[in-house]
Amino acid sequence: FNLVLVTETTTSAPTVKAFLVGSANVLAANGIVEFVSSANAAAVADGRGIGIGGVFSAGATTATSDFRPTVTAYTVGGGELHGTGVTVTARLNVDSTGAPIRPSVTLDGDPSPSFVDPAFARVRLTGIAVGAAVTAASSTATSTPEVSTTVGSGTLLSGPGWVTIASVAFNAATAEARSLSAGVVAGVGLAQPTAHAGGHVITGFNGTASGVTTVTIGSTVDSSAIVHGRAAAGGLGAGVVAGTYLATTDMGVSTGVGGAVNVSGDVTVRSIEQNSTIADYSAVAFGGFGAVGVSTVRATDSSVVSTSVTGSVTSGGTLHVLAYHNFDGSNFLTDHVVDASGSALTAAIGLAISSNNLYAKAASTTTATLAAGGTLAAPGGVIDLRAVSGNFAHSKLKNANGAVINVSVDSNPDAEASGTTIAAVLGHVRVFDGATSSPGAATLSVLAKGNDTAVAGMEETGGGLLSVTNSTSSSHGAPSVSVVLGGPASVIRVSGDISAQSVGLSDSDASTSSATGGAINVSSFSATATMSPASAASVTGGASIRAAGSISVDASANPPLPPASDGTFDGVSGVSDAANTITFTANHNANTGDIVTYDAQGHPVIPGLIDQATYSVIVTGPQSLALGSVFTGANVRPDTDVIDFGVRAHNLHEGDIVWYSAVPLGASGVTSDVGGLTNNTRYLVHVLDAYRIKLQPLGFAETQVSVNAGSINGGTGTISVGNSFHDGDFVTYYQPNTTAMFSSGQVNVVWDGGAKKWVAATGNDVNDVYFAVEDPGNPGSFLDMGFSTGTRIYYAPYAGTTIGIGGGYYYLIRVNGQEYKFADSLCHATGSSSDCGTSSDQPQVALTLTPDTSVAGKAVVQQLWYAANAPVSGFQDGHGYYVVGCGGGCASQFKLSDTPGGPAKTYGLVSGQTGGLHTFARDGINLSVPAVPAGVGSVGNLIYALTVDIARAAAPGIQRLRGIGENIPFGATSGDLIVSASATGGGGGA
Incomplete structure (x- = not known):
C-alpha cells in the first residue's frame, strides 16, 4: 500500500498605496x-507527486494560488496638484506603457524559467500499482485584485x-492539473483545475x-x-x-x-x-x-x-x-x-x-x-x-x-x-x-x-x-x-x-x-x-x-455587413508614395502579419515591389495597409548583427528598400531605437534566409573575400588577400561550411530501418553518433559519411549545449558508414602500435557521450569539420569586426579589431589548420539591443516596423494583393451573422 498526499498553497496579498491627504499642495x-x-506581484503554486505501490497506490495533490493584492492611488481632503503634466495612477503587473508583466519562475522539473500568469497553480500526479491506483489532482488559481x-x-x-x-x-489566473494512473487491476485518474x-x-x-x-x-x-x-x-x-x-x-x-x-x-x-x-x-x-x-x-x-x-x-x-x-x-x-x-x-x-x-x-x-x-x-x-x-x-x-x-x-x-x-x-x-x-x-x-x-x-x-x-x-x-x-x-x-x-x-x-x-x-x-x-x-x-x-x-x-475588398486597387490612385500604403475601396479585414501575394495583373509594377512576390501585411487602417514586417527588440541579435524573426518568415526580399520606425508605446509615446539604426530612415534589406535579415545603408556596396587558413597569420592578425576594404569598415566573419551536422538526438541511438524509428543503442553502438543523411539515389538508405578511423576532426555546437564533450579537436572511430565514435587521441582512435608508440597494438578507447536530449538540446546544431578546415579560433561565426591596419584603403591584406580603430585581433591556429574557406563580408550594419526605457517591462515590449518603400505605378490599372478577401466559408460558419446548424451522422449495424 502506498499513499501520497501533497499540498502546495501560496498566498500573495500585498497592499500598496500612494496618496495625498489633508490640504497638501504639490506644485511643479x-x-x-x-x-x-x-x-508587480504573483502567487505561484506548483505541486508534484508520484506514488508507486504493490497492491494499492493512492495519491492526492493540491496546489492553490491565492492572489489578492490591493493597489490604490488617491487624494482626500482637498489640496492641489499643479504641473506641466499631472498623473495619478494605480498599476498592477503592467509597465508604464500598459504592457503586461508576467513573472519568470523555474517550475518543478523544468530545466529553465518560464513566464507564467500572476496567479498560477499547477499540479502533476502519477500513480502506479500492481493492483489498483487512484490519483486525484486539484489546482486552484484565484486572482481578485483591488486596484x-x-x-x-x-x-x-x-x-x-x-x-x-x-x-x-x-x-x-491559470490553473493546470494532470492526473495519470495505471494499475494492473484498475486505474482511476481524477483532475479538477479551477481558475x-x-x-x-x-x-x-x-x-x-x-x-x-x-x-x-x-x-x-x-x-x-x-x-x-x-x-x-x-x-x-x-x-x-x-x-x-x-x-x-x-x-x-x-x-x-x-x-x-x-x-x-x-x-x-x-x-x-x-x-x-x-x-x-x-x-x-x-x-x-x-x-x-x-x-x-x-x-x-x-x-x-x-x-x-x-x-x-x-x-x-x-x-x-x-x-x-x-x-x-x-x-x-x-x-x-x-x-x-x-x-x-x-x-x-x-x-x-x-x-x-x-x-x-x-x-x-x-x-x-x-x-x-x-x-x-x-x-x-x-x-x-x-x-x-x-x-x-x-x-x-x-x-x-x-x-x-x-x-x-x-x-x-x-x-x-x-x-x-x-x-x-x-x-x-x-x-x-x-x-x-x-x-x-x-x-x-x-x-x-x-x-x-x-x-x-x-x-x-x-x-x-x-x-x-x-x-x-x-x-x-x-x-x-x-x-x-x-x-x-x-x-x-x-x-x-x-x-x-x-x-x-x-x-x-x-x-x-x-x-x-x-x-x-x-x-x-x-x-x-x-x-x-x-x-x-x-x-x-x-x-x-x-x-x-x-x-x-x-x-x-444584424445590419448588412459592409462590403469587403477582394484585394484589388488602382496602381496610381490606390497607392500613397508618401505614406507607403495601399488603399482599397472597401474594408480589407486583414491583420498585421497576414501574408499576401502581389499581382500587377499585367499593369506597370509598383516601384519597390516585385510582381508575384509574397509580402507580409502591416495594417494602417480599415481600408489601407502597408507591406513589410514587424519585430520586437527581442528579435535583435547583437552577436551576429541580425534581425531574427524566429519561426515567423519575414517575407522581405534581397534589395528591398524599407523604412525603419520605432512604434510609440503608451500615452507618452515612448520609443527606443535599435542600436545602429536611426528612426524613420530608409535601409536596404540583405536576406540571409527566410527568417533572418541584415540591414544596410542606402548606396551600400557589398563586398567580400574568402581565404584559406594558410593566408591568416595568427600571431600578427594579418589576413593576406586582395580586397577593397577600408579602415573602419564593419566586416562579418563566416566560418567554412561544415563537413557534417547532427543533433544530440542522434547520439546513443541507431536507426531501425524495419520499424522506421530510432531505438536506443546497445553494445558496441553505445557512445556513437549516427549520421542519417538520406541517399538521394536510394530513398530510405543513408549515405556513407566517408570518415575513416583516425580521421582528425574539429567538433563544436553552433550555440548551446554539447554532447558531453567540449568543442575541440578529436579523432573518429568508424563503426560503419553511418556510426562513429570520438577519441581524444590518435592512439585511442586506432589502437595501432605505430600511432601509440608501443610495441603492440592497444585497445581503442572511445569517449563517453552524454547528450542533452531535451527539446532545447535537440534543437542545437552539432557541427564537424575536417581538422584542416576548422573555424579560426578568435572569430565568431556571423559576428562583425572593424577593419584596421590599412592606413586608409586596403589592397593586399587587412587586420580586424573588436572596436573601431582598436588593436588588431590575434588568432589561435593549430598545426595543420591550413584549409577551409573563411569569408569576410562587408554586408550589414552593426546592431545592438535597444535600451529599455523606464517603465517598459522588457526589450520584447519594444516594437519596430520595416515598411517597404513604394511609389505609384507608371500608369493606372487594377492590381491586386491576393490573399485579401479570399477566406472561403463552409458548413455552419461562424461570423457570417447567420444562425445555422448542421448535423451529420454515419453508422452501421447488423
Whole structure:
C-alpha cells in the first residue's frame, strides 16, 4: 500500500498605496507631477507527486494560488496638484506603457524559467500499482485584485499640460492539473483545475480639473482565466477518468466622473476590458473489462464594464465617454473568447461509458452613461458616447469511444452568448449660464453596439457489438443592445447633428458529426442553433432635445455587413508614395502579419515591389495597409548583427528598400531605437534566409573575400588577400561550411530501418553518433559519411549545449558508414602500435557521450569539420569586426579589431589548420539591443516596423494583393451573422 498526499498553497496579498491627504499642495511650475502606486506581484503554486505501490497506490495533490493584492492611488481632503503634466495612477503587473508583466519562475522539473500568469497553480500526479491506483489532482488559481485610483472631492488639478487619472491592471489566473494512473487491476485518474479572475479595477474623479489642456480618466484591464486539464487512467480490469474543469471571469471595471472637468482640449473618460476565459481538457481511459470517462467543463465571463458621468465635463475639443469589452476602438477582438473545449478517448474490451458536458457562456455587461443630473459640453466639437462589447462563446468536443458494449451518454457542448450593452444619455448636453441653455456640442453621437457569437461543435466516433450514442451540440443566446437619448429632465442642445444608434450583431452556429456502428447500433445526434437578440433605441418622455441639424434614432439587428475588398486597387490612385500604403475601396479585414501575394495583373509594377512576390501585411487602417514586417527588440541579435524573426518568415526580399520606425508605446509615446539604426530612415534589406535579415545603408556596396587558413597569420592578425576594404569598415566573419551536422538526438541511438524509428543503442553502438543523411539515389538508405578511423576532426555546437564533450579537436572511430565514435587521441582512435608508440597494438578507447536530449538540446546544431578546415579560433561565426591596419584603403591584406580603430585581433591556429574557406563580408550594419526605457517591462515590449518603400505605378490599372478577401466559408460558419446548424451522422449495424 502506498499513499501520497501533497499540498502546495501560496498566498500573495500585498497592499500598496500612494496618496495625498489633508490640504497638501504639490506644485511643479516647470515639471511633471506623478502619484503612482505600482505593484508587480504573483502567487505561484506548483505541486508534484508520484506514488508507486504493490497492491494499492493512492495519491492526492493540491496546489492553490491565492492572489489578492490591493493597489490604490488617491487624494482626500482637498489640496492641489499643479504641473506641466499631472498623473495619478494605480498599476498592477503592467509597465508604464500598459504592457503586461508576467513573472519568470523555474517550475518543478523544468530545466529553465518560464513566464507564467500572476496567479498560477499547477499540479502533476502519477500513480502506479500492481493492483489498483487512484490519483486525484486539484489546482486552484484565484486572482481578485483591488486596484483603484480616486481623486477626492476638493482636490484641484491644474497646470498648462495634460492630466491622466488611470487604473491599469493585468489580471490573469491559470490553473493546470494532470492526473495519470495505471494499475494492473484498475486505474482511476481524477483532475479538477479551477481558475477565477475577479476583483475590481476602479477609477473615480470627484475633484476639479481646470486650466489644463487635455484630460484622460480611465480604467484598463487585460484579464484572463485559463484552465488546462489532463487525465489518463488504465488497467487490465478497468480505467476510469473524471474531471471538473472550471474557468470563471467576473471582473468589475468602472470609471466614474462626479467632479468638475473644464479643459481647453480633448477629454476622454473610458473603461476597457479585454478578456479570454478558457477551459480545455484531454482525457484518456483504457480498460480490459471496462472504461469510464466523465467530464464537466465550464467557462463563463460575466464581467461588468461601466463608464459614467454624474458631474460636469466641459471640453474645448472632442469629448469621449467610452465603455469597451473586447473591442480595441476600431475592431472587435474575436480571438478573445470564452472557450470550453476538450477531447476524450474511452476504450475497453468489455464496456465503455463516456459522458462529457461542456458549457461556454459569454455574458458581459457593458454600459456608458451620462447620468441624470450630469452635464457634458464640447461647444465647438464632438461628444461621442459609446458602449461597445464583444461576447464570443465557443464550445467544442471531440469524443471517441469503443468496446463490445459502447455507451456514450450526454455528450453536449453548449455555447451561449448573451451580452448586455447599453449607451444612455440621461443628463444634459448644453452650456448653461443659469438661465439659458446654449448648444453643448457641434455633433452628438451615441452608440451602443454588441457583437455576440455562439459556436458549438461536436465530433463523435465509436463502435461495438452494442453501441448507444447521444450527441448534441447547442448554440444560443439572448443578447441585448440598447441606446437611450434623453432622461425625463434632460436638456440637450446641439448646433449640428444628433445620432443615437443601437446596433446588434449576433451569430449562432452549431454542428454535430457522429459516426458510430455496431451489431446493434442506436444513435441520436442533433445540432440546435438559436439566437434571440434584442436591439432597442428610445427617447425618454420629458426630455428636451434640439438640434440645428438632423436627429436620427435607430435600432438594428444584424445590419448588412459592409462590403469587403477582394484585394484589388488602382496602381496610381490606390497607392500613397508618401505614406507607403495601399488603399482599397472597401474594408480589407486583414491583420498585421497576414501574408499576401502581389499581382500587377499585367499593369506597370509598383516601384519597390516585385510582381508575384509574397509580402507580409502591416495594417494602417480599415481600408489601407502597408507591406513589410514587424519585430520586437527581442528579435535583435547583437552577436551576429541580425534581425531574427524566429519561426515567423519575414517575407522581405534581397534589395528591398524599407523604412525603419520605432512604434510609440503608451500615452507618452515612448520609443527606443535599435542600436545602429536611426528612426524613420530608409535601409536596404540583405536576406540571409527566410527568417533572418541584415540591414544596410542606402548606396551600400557589398563586398567580400574568402581565404584559406594558410593566408591568416595568427600571431600578427594579418589576413593576406586582395580586397577593397577600408579602415573602419564593419566586416562579418563566416566560418567554412561544415563537413557534417547532427543533433544530440542522434547520439546513443541507431536507426531501425524495419520499424522506421530510432531505438536506443546497445553494445558496441553505445557512445556513437549516427549520421542519417538520406541517399538521394536510394530513398530510405543513408549515405556513407566517408570518415575513416583516425580521421582528425574539429567538433563544436553552433550555440548551446554539447554532447558531453567540449568543442575541440578529436579523432573518429568508424563503426560503419553511418556510426562513429570520438577519441581524444590518435592512439585511442586506432589502437595501432605505430600511432601509440608501443610495441603492440592497444585497445581503442572511445569517449563517453552524454547528450542533452531535451527539446532545447535537440534543437542545437552539432557541427564537424575536417581538422584542416576548422573555424579560426578568435572569430565568431556571423559576428562583425572593424577593419584596421590599412592606413586608409586596403589592397593586399587587412587586420580586424573588436572596436573601431582598436588593436588588431590575434588568432589561435593549430598545426595543420591550413584549409577551409573563411569569408569576410562587408554586408550589414552593426546592431545592438535597444535600451529599455523606464517603465517598459522588457526589450520584447519594444516594437519596430520595416515598411517597404513604394511609389505609384507608371500608369493606372487594377492590381491586386491576393490573399485579401479570399477566406472561403463552409458548413455552419461562424461570423457570417447567420444562425445555422448542421448535423451529420454515419453508422452501421447488423
